[in-house]
Amino acid sequence: MPREMILADLAATEALAVRLARALRPGDAVLLEGPLGAGKTALARALLRAAAANPALEVPSPSYTLVQTYETPTLRLHHYDLWRRSGPEGLTELGWDEAREDVVLVEWPDRLGHLRPAEALTIALTPSGETARHAALAGWPAARLAALLLAMSS
Numbered sequence: 001m002p003r004e005m006i007l008a009d010l011a012a013t014e015a016l017a018v019r020l021a022r023a024l025r026p027g028d029a030v031l032l033e034g035p036l037g038a039g040k041t042a043l044a045r046a047l048l049r050a051a052a053a054n055p056a057l058e059v060p061s062p063s064y065t066l067v068q069t070y071e072t073p074t075l076r077l078h079h080y081d082l083w084r085r086s087g088p089e090g091l092t093e094l095g096w097d098e099a100r101e102d103v104v105l106v107e108w109p110d111r112l113g114h115l116r117p118a119e120a121l122t123i124a125l126t127p128s129g130e131t132a133r134h135a136a137l138a139g140w141p142a143a144r145l146a147a148l149l150l151a152m153s154s
């Protein structure tokens with residue numbers, strides 16, 4: 001069962017991202033679904049800034065570079081944007097298997113095909129008015145999701 005919530009504005013999306021950054025560990029995959037402009041990059045940017053403890057961290061959309069890698073004292077994170085890809089072809093050559101040992105954040109994860117990690121956290125964002133986003137979280141064990149969302153309400 002997905003856990004669903006309304007993120008009323010960008011600050012709410014950023015708050016979810018901060019909680020998520022604290023929960024991540026090596027081997028985790030976070031798949032960000034949703035249409036153009038849904039807020040996938042905004043969520044990833046806030047997550048990466050929180051993980052790096054650097055609110056000024058430059059986080060460009062990786063739609064042209066495909067992937068941007070970030071090092072923090074405790075984690076290495078790879079931010080993918082697969083919008084321009086038609087499928088998973090070439091990802092293995094680009095180091096996908098090695099990246100999976102770190103943390104991967106993936107926009108347009110439908111392109112992953114057979115490489116889509118079964119145990120990933122999927123966050124589906126749907127615009128719902130100008131600044132509100134509907135978010136559906138699925139894929140993590142109930143206890144792990146609950147811990148993330150419980151932290152949201154504190």
Ligand SMILES: Nc1ncnc2c1ncn2[C@@H]1O[C@H](COP(=O)(O)OP(=O)(O)OP(=O)(O)O)[C@@H](O)[C@H]1O
Pocket residue numbers: 007008009010011012013034035036037038039040041042043061063083107130131132133
């Ligand atoms: N609640 C919200 N959550 C996230 N972004 C929001 C929210 N409200 C407004 N926005 C705005 O919506 C835009 C989202 O753009 P963003 O680049 O993150 O989308 P995207 O899903 O990555 O799109 P693309 O598929 O083109 O990569 C930003 O300008 C952001 O400020």
Ligand SMILES: [Mg+2]
Pocket residue numbers: 040041042061081107
């Ligand atoms: Mg984006």
